[in-house]
Amino acid sequence: MTISLLCIINCTDDFEQINTNPNYPESAEPSLLLPGIMREMAYNWGDQGWEEGFTVTQYAARLQFTSGDTYNWSPTGNPYDNAYASLRDVENIIRETKENEGQQNYYGVALIIKSWIYSYLTDAYGDVPYTEATQGISGDNITPAFTPQSEIYDGILSDLKTANTVLTGTENITGDILYGGDVLKWRKFANSLRLRLAMRISDVDNSRAVSEMSEIAGNSTTYPIFESNADAALLQWNSDNPQPKYNTRSGSFDEVRLSTTLEERLKDLGDRRLIVFAQPTTDSGKGIYSDNLDDYVGMPNGLDDEAALGYSPSGDPEKSGSNFISRLGILLACRACNVEQASPTASQTIIMSYSELQFILAEARERNFIVVGDAAEYYENGIRASFTYYTERVIAGGWNEIAADMQAFDVDAYVTQPMVALSGTAEERLEKIAMQKWISLFYTGFEAWSDWRRTGMPEVIPGPDAVNGGKVPVRFQYPNSVKSTNSANYQEAVSRMGADDLNTRLWWDVADNF
Numbered sequence: 087m088t089i090s091l092l093c094i095i096n097c098t099d100d101f102e103q104i105n106t107n108p109n110y111p112e113s114a115e116p117s118l119l120l121p122g123i124m125r126e127m128a129y130n131w132g133d134q135g136w137e138e139g140f141t142v143t144q145y146a147a148r149l150q151f152t153s154g155d156t157y158n159w160s161p162t163g164n165p166y167d168n169a170y171a172s173l174r175d176v177e178n179i180i181r182e183t184k185e186n187e188g189q190q191n192y193y194g195v196a197l198i199i200k201s202w203i204y205s206y207l208t209d210a211y212g213d214v215p216y217t218e219a220t221q222g223i224s225g226d227n228i229t230p231a232f233t234p235q236s237e238i239y240d241g242i243l244s245d246l247k248t249a250n251t252v253l254t255g256t257e258n259i260t261g262d263i264l265y266g267g268d269v270l271k272w273r274k275f276a277n278s279l280r281l282r283l284a285m286r287i288s289d290v291d292n293s294r295a296v297s298e299m300s301e302i303a304g305n306s307t308t309y310p311i312f313e314s315n316a317d318a319a320l321l322q323w324n325s326d327n328p329q330p331k332y333n334t335r336s337g338s339f340d341e342v343r344l345s346t347t348l349e350e351r352l353k354d355l356g357d358r359r360l361i362v363f364a365q366p367t368t369d370s371g372k373g374i375y376s377d378n379l380d381d382y383v384g385m386p387n388g389l390d391d392e393a394a395l396g397y398s399p400s401g402d403p404e405k406s407g408s409n410f411i412s413r414l415g416i417l418l419a420c421r422a423c424n425v426e427q428a429s430p431t432a433s434q435t436i437i438m439s440y441s442e443l444q445f446i447l448a449e450a451r452e453r454n455f456i457v458v459g460d461a462a463e464y465y466e467n468g469i470r471a472s473f474t475y476y477t478e479r480v481i482a483g484g485w486n487e488i489a490a491d492m493q494a495f496d497v498d499a500y501v502t503q504p505m506v507a508l509s510g511t512a513e514e515r516l517e518k519i520a521m522q523k524w525i526s527l528f529y530t531g532f533e534a535w536s537d538w539r540r541t542g543m544p545e546v547i548p549g550p551d552a553v554n555g556g557k558v559p560v561r562f563q564y565p566n567s568v569k570s571t572n573s574a575n576y577q578e579a580v581s582r583m584g585a586d587d588l589n590t591r592l593w594w595d596v597a598d599n600f
Contacts, residue, residue, distance in 0.1 A: 388549010
């Protein structure tokens with residue numbers, strides 16, 4: 087991983103070391119801290135998207151090293167350690183800018199980044215240090231208490247509202263590798279993220295969720311939100327810092343293959359995004375593109391190592407193995423595995439897309455959480471935005487055949503077909519919104535997992551060799567380092583939540599998805 091400002095961003099093994107690490111400066115210019123924070127966390131978000139994010143909701147399956155795909159998950163410090171390392175620097179920015187009238191834009195941006203990181207962190211583990219977190223900077227507290235998730239969400243939603251208020255039209259932000267100092271786009275991100283998180287809590291704190299969503303949707307002047315793909319929170323990689331999988335060894339890239347779940351769902355819909363999300367099988371001889379969707383073949387999730395390596399899509403043991411299963415798409419490919427075609431810059435890390443926002447609004451309108459707009463229009467906007475985004479990305483990569491195919495695809499016909507058109511019973515309409523949202527959330531951290539935990543849609547069926555009692559995990563276990571260095575507070579949090587295992591539901595997770 088290439089990370090700038092190594093003297094500032096320093097990953098450590100546990101939270102308490104992060105709080106007291108003497109290599110971190112007591113203060114630093116926000117413009118110097120921002121790029122490292124955003125690059126580090128976007129890389130981590132993308133890494134989680136590649137690992138649990140791809141397999142747990144079955145965009146991809148594991149051809150080898152299948153423990154993640156069979157739910158044999160161990161306690162993990164990822165994203166815990168990286169998140170708190172970055173939050174240490176976010177806190178430095180907040181401390182230096184909160185009372186500084188000339189740096190309120192930095193303060194607002196820091197609140198947004200803090201909110202995104204904490205939402206990522208708490209949605210992985212549940213209760214985490216929040217109120218007392220990073221107090222090792224100035225308060226000498228290296229064993230912070232864990233804050234209940236409901237209180238963390240209160241803080242996040244309040245901070246996002248504050249960020250929208252303090253950000254002004256004066257574009258004086260430097261070091262901004264996400265929006266290039268565009269204050270209005272940061273405000274749009276703050277309010278769009280606030281809608282994501284309000285929807286997350288809608289089944290457990292409906293009055294708060296509806297209040298948040300109604301306030302934003304009903305006043306776009308005061309609370310601007312994403313208006314197109316150009317507003318989305320997308321980190322653009324460059325030649326010095328290429329897309330995260332570009333420098334991966336080919337074996338690591340090839341371990342992750344197209345899932346039959348994604349394959350079958352897209353083929354059932356005649357959805358050409360399959361040619362972006364995957365490559366034709368090596369056996370087809372078609373290279374990185376085929377106009378025939380039959381050349382794109384997945385494998386089941388949840389096979390153990392032996393079964394995965396020996397899997398044959400046709401059932402013929404002579405036609406088993408990697409040559410008969412599709413790699414993931416050229417957009418994400420590593421240089422070593424697609425020497426001539428891979429791009430270091432075409433792929434962006436999607437933190438939050440315009441397409442996702444439109445599906446949030448579609449669900450909110452469908453469930454009468456908001457009274458503005460039309461659910462079908464939001465829904466179709468989300469579908470069209472996703473197709474447009476991926477068409478633009480393959481054009482950026484110079485993959486002309488894939489681009490021409492995507493440009494020729496009749497999206498108008500796609501959205502009016504019975505399996506896609508927003509019609510049917512209330513339940514069927516919500517299922518369609520969930521399905522299209524799931525497709526659009528491809529490689530967006532583990533956001534699809536969070537949405538599945540909230541809604542139970544679309545269905546996830548554990549594979550034949552799944553462990554964990556055959557249940558899809560609903561959280562990460564805390565890192566072992568936390569158990570040993572902050573034991574009393576860890577035990578209190580676990581007692582409050584229920585247990586430190588993969589099946590303990592988070593505060594907002596009340597869906598009937600077991």
